[in-house]
Amino acid sequence: MVGTPVTPASKMIQRTPSTTPGGGTRVREEKILVTVRVRPLSRREQALYDLIAWDCPDDHTILFKNPNQERSATSYKFDKVFDPSCSTLKVYEEGAKNVALSALTGINATIFAYGQTSSGKTYTMRGITENAVTDIFEHIKNVSCAL
């Protein structure tokens, strides 16, 4: 019998004002997790002496490196931040795997990438899809072997 798809269990998150503009600091149910991946500079960008504009001081914060020293740096909080050294496997394991594999228990979930052109959406989503497919087929193999 096919189970009725449900949405993922909600999570209690304490949001800061910078994460949710106008949202205040009250605790509320969140079913959307937002992660940020900062990609490394491309060869072309390095050749042009471009600089990465963002620092990732911890796993949840990005900090705009303001070239204009008159203003203080601006930081934003997210559910998870992946710095330019993070592998796609780490992004998958820590940022997408649980959501992707929730399909195996009949839970409906969506993973999508949003960002400006060349920010790495295709690169990241391709890696996430490849890893998710590998895990799903591994699960199918294990389940069918156990039958």
Ligand SMILES: Nc1ncnc2c1ncn2[C@@H]1O[C@H](COP(=O)(O)OP(=O)(O)OP(=O)(O)O)[C@@H](O)[C@H]1O
């Ligand atoms: N984390 C990363 N490490 C190394 N290279 C990356 C990374 N992310 C993206 N790139 C490279 O940066 C370039 C742009 O990435 P990608 O095509 O994924 O961007 P996009 O956001 O899908 O762009 P568009 O919106 O124009 O389709 C590609 O050459 C890709 O290989």
